[in-house]
Amino acid sequence: MALVVIVGPPGSGKTTVGRALAAALDAPFRDADADIADAAGKPIPDIFVDEGEDHFRALEREAVRRALAEHDGVLALGGGAVLAESTRKLLADATVVHLKVDLGEAVKRTEIDKGRPLLQVNPRATLRRLMDERLPLYREVETFAIDTTGRDVDDLTAEITAKLAVRTVTVNDAEQPYPVLIGRGTTDRLPEFLGKASRVAVLHTASTAPLAERVGALCPDGVEATLMELPDAEDGKTVAVAEQVWEALGAEGFTRTDLVVGVGGGAVTDLAGFVAACWLRGVAVVHVPTSLLGAVDAAVGGKTGVNTAAGKNLVGAFHPPRAVLVDLDHFTTLPRRDLAAGLAEVVKAGFISDPVILDLVEADPEAALDAANPVVAELVERAIAVKAEVVGPDLKEGGLRAILNYGHTFAHAIEKLEHYRWRHGDAVAVGMVYAAHLNAITGRVDLVERTKSVLASLGLPTTYEAGRWDDILKVMKIDKKNVGATQRFVLLDALAEPVVVDDVTADQQREAYERLTA
Ligand SMILES: NC(=O)c1ccc[n+]([C@@H]2O[C@H](COP(=O)([O-])OP(=O)(O)OC[C@H]3O[C@@H](n4cnc5c(N)ncnc54)[C@H](O)[C@@H]3O)[C@@H](O)[C@H]2O)c1
Numbered sequence: 001m002a003l004v005v006i007v008g009p010p011g012s013g014k015t016t017v018g019r020a021l022a023a024a025l026d027a028p029f030r031d032a033d034a035d036i037a038d039a040a041g042k043p044i045p046d047i048f049v050d051e052g053e054d055h056f057r058a059l060e061r062e063a064v065r066r067a068l069a070e071h072d073g074v075l076a077l078g079g080g081a082v083l084a085e086s087t088r089k090l091l092a093d094a095t096v097v098h099l100k101v102d103l104g105e106a107v108k109r110t111e112i113d114k115g116r117p118l119l120q121v122n123p124r125a126t127l128r129r130l131m132d133e134r135l136p137l138y139r140e141v142e143t144f145a146i147d148t149t150g151r152d153v154d155d156l157t158a159e160i161t162a163k164l165a166v167r168t169v170t171v172n173d174a175e176q177p178y179p180v181l182i183g184r185g186t187t188d189r190l191p192e193f194l195g196k197a198s199r200v201a202v203l204h205t206a207s208t209a210p211l212a213e214r215v216g217a218l219c220p221d222g223v224e225a226t227l228m229e230l231p232d233a234e235d236g237k238t239v240a241v242a243e244q245v246w247e248a249l250g251a252e253g254f255t256r257t258d259l260v261v262g263v264g265g266g267a268v269t270d271l272a273g274f275v276a277a278c279w280l281r282g283v284a285v286v287h288v289p290t291s292l293l294g295a296v297d298a299a300v301g302g303k304t305g306v307n308t309a310a311g312k313n314l315v316g317a318f319h320p321p322r323a324v325l326v327d328l329d330h331f332t333t334l335p336r337r338d339l340a341a342g343l344a345e346v347v348k349a350g351f352i353s354d355p356v357i358l359d360l361v362e363a364d365p366e367a368a369l370d371a372a373n374p375v376v377a378e379l380v381e382r383a384i385a386v387k388a389e390v391v392g393p394d395l396k397e398g399g400l401r402a403i404l405n406y407g408h409t410f411a412h413a414i415e416k417l418e419h420y421r422w423r424h425g426d427a428v429a430v431g432m433v434y435a436a437h438l439n440a441i442t443g444r445v446d447l448v449e450r451t452k453s454v455l456a457s458l459g460l461p462t463t464y465e466a467g468r469w470d471d472i473l474k475v476m477k478i479d480k481k482n483v484g485a486t487q488r489f490v491l492l493d494a495l496a497e498p499v500v501v502d503d504v505t506a507d508q509q510r511e512a513y514e515r516l517t518a
């Protein structure tokens with residue numbers, strides 16, 4: 001395992017929690033204070049008495065340097081170890097857990113311990129001074145912080161273990177690479193991505209209001225969070241709603257260094273990204289997707305936009321986020337139908353690039369529909385990895401990115417004809433069946449049955465109303481992929497071999513519709 005370092009003030013529980021964490025991770029535990037005492041051949045209070053604090057700090061720097069180089073497991077540092085700049089530099093690349101505790105509880109936890117030389121006289125005042133002095137240094141080195149006040153060791157260990165399991169996919173955007181954090185509790189990492197913001201606009205809907213409150217509360221003193229509630233789903237993805245948000249930003253005096261945070265499904269993150277792209281010609285946006293679809297698709301890649309009378313997503317901008325915090329805990333409140341809709345885009349990633357996704361879903365569709373099942377984490381990470389590989393080199397859809405539109409030509413037509421009342425993922429599911437028929441009709445690959453069966457196993461629709469071909473064709477003719485009057489489709493030459501083609505005839509298109517609706 002990789003090294004995990006525990007820091008924090010006296011009484012925060014570094015040794016106790018460190019030991020429990022090591023046991024939970026089945027990894028060795030090491031205590032830097034014990035190393036110092038071993039090296040000196042006497043207990044730490046005796047070092048303070050005999051040689052003084054400066055000598056102790058020199059021993060500590062060396063003990064920590066050695067432990068960081070040698071140890072592979074959990075390492076607890078003494079409370080003052082971060083005072084050394086050389087130690088803080090060494091911690092820059094490590095995973096550092098900062099244990100916090102409030103003063104009253106720290107006093108209680110330390111008062112019976114006579115092994116703490118700095119706390120022998122006036123412990124409360126001394127602890128307060130040490131905590132005030134060292135807090136900025138713990139913050140400087142922390143990967144994340146956990147408040148231990150009033151909590152038991154098992155509870156703390158479970159939270160730290162979950163936070164350590166966070167995976168990061170980096171989107172190598174040409175202008176500014178950005179991280180997509182995937183795991184449980186990633187929402188709490190927001191403070192790392194505030195930059196120089198003194199104002200944060202948290203955009204959300206009624207369904208994500210409690211979470212938006214929590215996100216606002218993560219902003220430290222000096223950073224003012226304003227919550228802005230949007231109409232739900234596609235009703236929020238309009239120019240009129242964007243304009244209301246811009247007016248609110250103006251009233252707040254929102255500047256170029258301030259930050260927009262989108263907390264919600266794909267509709268919220270699309271709107272939040274669009275608002276951020278246009279305000280002052282571009283301010284930073286961080287996405288906290290709360291739907292599966294938002295996490296695996298909408299929040300990643302920098303496509304932002306609104307719907308207009310002309311069609312779906314026809315007005316928008318490419319505006320990559322500063323970071324995406326995919327918190328798997330949020331999916332547990334998603335209705336099954338919305339989980340399934342998100343899985344439609346996951347399955348799309350399987351067909352265009354990563355067939356292991358299809359194998360996983362086919363092996364156990366019910367597990368894929370259970371937000372608490374570990375397979376969901378794997379599916380999410382795989383789908384995001386597919387998206388990151390595509391949008392990194394091609395933000396503006398100059399070529400490769402079009403493959404992400406597999407199934408979407410027909411899907412966007414359904415969405416428009418249904419006045420955006422269909423779930424996006426449902427429409428994409430039907431669109432992929434249409435694309436599968438086109439693959440077969442144009443002599444490429446026959447994945448029709450596999451497509452229908454994997455989607456149906458998730459409870460997704462695989463067919464559409466008959467008798468609407470003329471309306472559908474009309475909408476497909478204004479698809480964004482088209483070049484002039486030439487329609488372009490994303491098809492598959494084989495599984496995971498997508499291709500963008502411009503020679504699908506009118507008869508083939510109609511035939512695919514007939515087969516879809518038969
Ligand atoms: N920008 C892109 O690259 C991209 C990619 C895919 C989709 N999209 C867009 O994303 C939108 C679809 O996203 P969506 O499927 O998330 O729809 P959505 O945002 O409308 O959310 C679906 C429903 O789930 C609710 N919801 C969200 N999170 C919840 C939670 N944790 N618990 C309970 N309810 C919750 C919402 O309030 C909403 O009612 C479409 O507008 C689509 O065009 C954009």
Ligand SMILES: O=C(O)C(=O)C[C@@H](O)[C@H](O)[C@H](O)COP(=O)(O)O
Pocket residue numbers: 297301303312313345397401402404405408480
């Ligand atoms: O990110 C992309 O590029 C995609 O095409 C992802 C699609 O899954 C997504 O539905 C996107 O909203 C479609 O974009 P659009 O440009 O076709 O509106």
